[in-house]
Amino acid sequence: MEAQGAPAKSKGAGKPVKMYVGTQNSDAEEDLITFAALGVNNICSGLPSRKLDEKWSVESLVKLRERVEKHGIKLDMVPLPLSSAYITKAEYPAIMMGTKGERDKAIDEVCQIIRNISKAGIPAAKYNMSILGVVRTPTTKGRGGADYSTFKYAVGKQEPALTEAGPVDPDTYWERITYFLERAVPVAAEHKLKIACHPNDPGMPNGKNWRGVVPVLGRVEGLKRFISIKENPYHGLNFCQGTICEGLENPNKEIHDIIRYFGNKKKIFNVHFRNIEGKIGDFRETFPDNGDVNMIEAIRTYREVGYDGMIMPDHVPHVGGDTRGAKSFAFCFGYIQALIQMLKMEG
DSSP states (O other): OGSSHHHHHOOOTTTTOEEEEOOOOOOHHHHHHHEEEEEEOEEEEEOSSSSSSSSSSSHHHHHHHHHHTTOOOOEEEEEOOOSSSOOGSSOOOOOHHTOOOHHHHHHHHHHHHHHHHTTTTTOHHHHOSSOOOOEEEEEEEOGGEEEEEEEEEGGOOOSSSSSOOBBBHHHHHHHHHHHHHHHHHHHHHHHTEEOOOOOOOOOOOOOOTTTTBGGGGHHHHHHHHHHHHTOOEEEEEEEHHHHHHHOSSHHHHHHHHHHHHHHHHOOOOEEEOOEEEETTTEEEEEEETTSSSSSSHHHHHHHTTOOEEEEEESOOOOTTTTTHHHHHHHHHHHHHHHHHHHHHHOO
């Protein structure tokens, strides 16, 4: 594997290390206790609610933030109710279905949630612009018999032929994304809340769709176009390194210039630090230390561009008997902590 070569110091050697380990998906008390013990002092919470209700009130969000802070942990981010779910399981399906009338109401509710998050003293939110959800084929066995999430376009069963959204070509997909951004980004900017969009997972091979949908945010070219729409310092990316690598021919070689492109524009608001084996259309998700991407060099590139947010695990392999993924996540936290310590020693 390409990642096995001895890495050389990057252009960022000697620069201050501003990034720190983080995590997402849970703010349960038992997990906060674990995070604090492992030195994970910054998190993205779980989803407070699927719709605009009392759990999204400023008072409730303040209570959430204060409960997290009691453990010595900072609540850096919350997820908007725009998850990576398949369209029929989406919290606000009308936004990506383009349903007239309904999508305006849905966007208005999301905008009110953005206002409330800011008023509660939380600096950022993450979200997705998804129709397909996370597309995968059956898992494969990896190190020690762990199950690795896998995608092989050539053998995937695209059944039924269309999703409930029907055919969605690039122009249609972009119209729905743009319609949302034109309304939501000004609200985020007014309230100084960073909103971080996750790429479509995964990108499809050139010219290919999946069940009639072309996921335009699955490739780097689409992400470049995305950040140019309603350009604003509060409009950026939940930069999933794993997903971006899934859309590349040579992830280990290409990822650094991609980090530089978005990092130098200050569009990386959060990092999912995930490794893969393979390339676009044929990959599997590994532990961070045994994929094709040299993660030591990758984290050095984040330092080079001055990235100053969370570096978090994502989509960890499944180890037998570890129903919640706690063991795999703990391994990843330690791995990231060690890399950050390495950067500080280099500096």
